Amino acid sequence: MAQGDRFVILAAVIARARANAGALWLLAATTVANVLGFGYQLVMARLLTAEQYAILIALFGVLILEAISSQVIQSATARLAAQYRARGDDAALHQFVRRWSVRVAIAMAGLALAVIALAGPISGGLALPLVSVSFLGVSLFFAGTLTFALGLLQGLARFGWMGSVLIVQAGARLVLGVALVLLGFGVNGAFAAAAGAIAVSVLLAAVPLAPLLRAARRATTMVELGAEETRFFAFAAVVLLAYAALTNIDAVLAPAILSPSQAGTYAGAVTLGKIVLFAPIAVGFLLLERTARLHAHGEPTERPLFLALGLVLATSGLVALAYVVAPAFFVSLVVGSQYPATVAVAPIYGIAALSNALLNLWISYFVGRGEMRVGFLLALAVVVEATLLVSAATDAVSVARIVLLVALATQAVAILTFLVERSGQTKVALTPR
Numbered sequence: 001m002a003q004g005d006r007f008v009i010l011a012a013v014i015a016r017a018r019a020n021a022g023a024l025w026l027l028a029a030t031t032v033a034n035v036l037g038f039g040y041q042l043v044m045a046r047l048l049t050a051e052q053y054a055i056l057i058a059l060f061g062v063l064i065l066e067a068i069s070s071q072v073i074q075s076a077t078a079r080l081a082a083q084y085r086a087r088g089d090d091a092a093l094h095q096f097v098r099r100w101s102v103r104v105a106i107a108m109a110g111l112a113l114a115v116i117a118l119a120g121p122i123s124g125g126l127a128l129p130l131v132s133v134s135f136l137g138v139s140l141f142f143a144g145t146l147t148f149a150l151g152l153l154q155g156l157a158r159f160g161w162m163g164s165v166l167i168v169q170a171g172a173r174l175v176l177g178v179a180l181v182l183l184g185f186g187v188n189g190a191f192a193a194a195a196g197a198i199a200v201s202v203l204l205a206a207v208p209l210a211p212l213l214r215a216a217r218r219a220t221t222m223v224e225l226g227a228e229e230t231r232f233f234a235f236a237a238v239v240l241l242a243y244a245a246l247t248n249i250d251a252v253l254a255p256a257i258l259s260p261s262q263a264g265t266y267a268g269a270v271t272l273g274k275i276v277l278f279a280p281i282a283v284g285f286l287l288l289e290r291t292a293r294l295h296a297h298g299e300p301t302e303r304p305l306f307l308a309l310g311l312v313l314a315t316s317g318l319v320a321l322a323y324v325v326a327p328a329f330f331v332s333l334v335v336g337s338q339y340p341a342t343v344a345v346a347p348i349y350g351i352a353a354l355s356n357a358l359l360n361l362w363i364s365y366f367v368g369r370g371e372m373r374v375g376f377l378l379a380l381a382v383v384v385e386a387t388l389l390v391s392a393a394t395d396a397v398s399v400a401r402i403v404l405l406v407a408l409a410t411q412a413v414a415i416l417t418f419l420v421e422r423s424g425q426t427k428v429a430l431t432p433r
Contacts, residue, residue, distance in 0.1 A: 029163025030282035034275075036170035038334075040177055041271050044190055045335045047181050051260045057267035058255045059132050059191050074151035075288060075367045081155025082292035082368075090215075097216035101148065108144030112137040128255075132191045139195035142202055149205035152212065154285050155292070161208040162285070165201050173197035239375030243363055245382040246410065247277065247356050250389060250403050257393050261341075266396040268335040268342035272323060273353035275334070276316045277360075283308045284364040291368025302422075305365045309358060316357045323350030341396065348400040355407035362414035374417045381410045 045053050077100065084093040115122070115137030123130040146165075153162040173193050180189025206213075251270045255263045290304040323330055327346040331339055366374050385406040393399045 026159035026163040026285065027282045029167050030285075033163075033166040033170040034281075036167070036174050038275060040170070040174040041274065042334060043174070043178055044181070045268070045271060045339075047178075048187065048190070049338075051264055052187055054255055054260065054263040054267040055128060056187050056190055057251055057270050058263075059128060059136075059187070074147035074154065075364070077148055077151025078154035078285075078288055079292045079367055079370070081152055082157075082289050083155075083296045085156055086293045086296040094212075094216045097152065097212060101213070101216070104144055104148045108141045111144070112141035115140055125256075129188055131188045135188075135192050135195045139198055142195065142198040146198055146202045146205060149202065149209055152209055153205065154289055156212075157289060158208055159286075161205070163282075165205045168204050169197050169201040171197075172200045238379060239363055239367060242375055242378035242382050243359065246359075246378060246385060246406070249382065249386055250399055253386075253389050254396075254399065257389060258396065258399070262396045265339060265341040265345060266399055268331060268339035269345040269349040269396065269400060271335050272330060272342075272346050273349045276319050276323075276350055276353035277357050281360070283311055284360050287361055288364040288368045291365055295369050301365070301369060305361070308361045308364075312357055312361060316354050320350040320354040323347050345396045345400045348397065348404050352400065352404040352407040355404075355411045359407070359410055359414055362411075362418065366417070371417075371421055374414065377413050377417070378410060381406055381413070 044056055048056060080096055081093060084090075084096065116134050119130055119133040119137065122128070122136075123133045146169075150162060150165065153159070153165070173196075176193035176196050177190045180193055183189065185192070251267070254266045254270075258266060287304055287308045291301045294301045294304070324347040327343045331342045331346055335342065363374070385402065388402045388406070389399060393402060
C-alpha cells in the first residue's frame with residue numbers, strides 16, 4: 001500500500017472518530033455511570049442487612065419504575081427532536097420545547113403531590129418505609145424534568161453532555177448515599193440520596209439546553225403539530241410504561257409475596273441482573289436517535305438495530321453466561337457471602353435480564369420508527385406476569401422462573417412484530433405504483 005493511501009485511510013478513520021466522538025463518549029460515560037451505580041449497590045449490600053437491602057431494592061424497583069416510566073418523556077422527546085432536527089425545522093422544534101416543557105412540569109408536579117398525599121397507603125400496601133415513599137414523590141418530579149432534558153440532548157445528538165449528566169447522577173447518588181447511611185439514616189438515607197442526585201443532574205442538564213430554552217420562549221411561529229405530538233406521547237406511554245412494569249414488578253412485589261429471607265435472596269439476584277440489564281442502556285439511546293433520524297430521511301433503519309443487538313449479545317450476553325457457568329463466584333463477588341441462596345437464582349435471572357436488555361433495544365427501534373402497536377402486547381405481558389407472581393410464586397427461584405418465562409415470550413413477540421413490519425414494508429416496496 002502506498003504511503004499516500006495510508007494517510008488517506010488514517011485521515012478517514014480520524015474523521016469518522018471525530019464525527020462519532022459524542023456517541024463514543026456516551027458509551028464510555030454510561031459505562032462509568034453504571035460502574036458507579038453498581039458500586040452503590042455493592043456498598044449498600046454490605047452496609048445493610050439482607051432484610052434491609054431487600055427493602056432498598058424494592059424502593060429502587062419503584063424508583064426505576066418511575067425512571068423508566070419517565071422515559072416515555074425521554075424517548076418521545078428524543079424521537080420528535082431528532083425528527084425536527086433532521087428536517088431542519090427549527091420552528092417546530094422551538095414550539096415543541098415551549099409547549100411540552102410546561103406540560104411536563106405541570107404533570108410531574110401533580111403526580112409528585114399525589115404520591116406524597118398517598119404515601120401512607122402506598123407504604124402499607126408495599127411494606128415500605130413511609131419517609132422513603134415520600135421521597136418517591138419528590139424524585140418523580142425531578143425525574144420527569146430530567147428525562148425531558150435528556151430526551152432533548154439525545155434527540156439533538158448532544159451525547160457528550162448527556163453522558164456527563166449520567167455520570168454526575170450516579171456519582172452523586174453514591175457519595176450522598178454512603179454518607180447518609182454512615183450517619184445513621186439507614187434505608188431512608190440511602191434512598192434520599194437518589195432524589196438528591198436527580199436534582200443535581202437537572203441543574204447540570206440545564207446548562208447546554210439554556211440557548212434552546214431561551215429560543216423556545218421567544219418563538220412566535222405557529223406550527224400545527226400539537227395533536228400529532230400528543231398522540232405520539234400517548235402511544236409511547238403505553239410502550240414504555242409496559243416495559244417499566246415488566247422489568248421491575250418482580251422486585252417491587254418480592255417483599256410482599258415472599259418471606260423476608262426469600263426477599264433478601266431475590267434482591268441479591270436483582271442486583272446481579274442490573275449489570276446485564278442496564279449496562280447496554282447507552283446503546284438504546286444511540287439506536288433510538290439513529291433510527292428516528294434515518295426514518296425521517298426515508299432511509300433503511302435495520303443496520304443500526306442489528307449492530308445494537310450484536311453488541312448487547314456480545315457484552316451483556318457474556319455476563320449472563322458467566323452467571324450460568326460460575327454463579328457462586330459472582331454472587332460472592334457482587335453482593336457478598338450473606339446471600340448464599342442467591343446462587344440458585346442467579347443463572348435464571350441472568351438469562352431473563354439478558355432477554356429484557358434485548359427487548360429494550362427492540363423498543364428503542366420501534367419508538368424511533370413510530371411503530372407503537374407492540375406496546376399493547378407488552379401491556380398484556382405485564383398482566384400475565386403480575387398474575388403469575390401473585391398466584392404461583394412461592395420462593396425466590398419460582399419468581400425468577402416466572403420472570404424468565406415472560407421475558408422469553410415478550411422477546412419472541414418483539415421479533416415477530418419486526419418480521420411482520422418488515423414483510424409489510426417489502427410488499428409495499430414491491431407493489432408497482
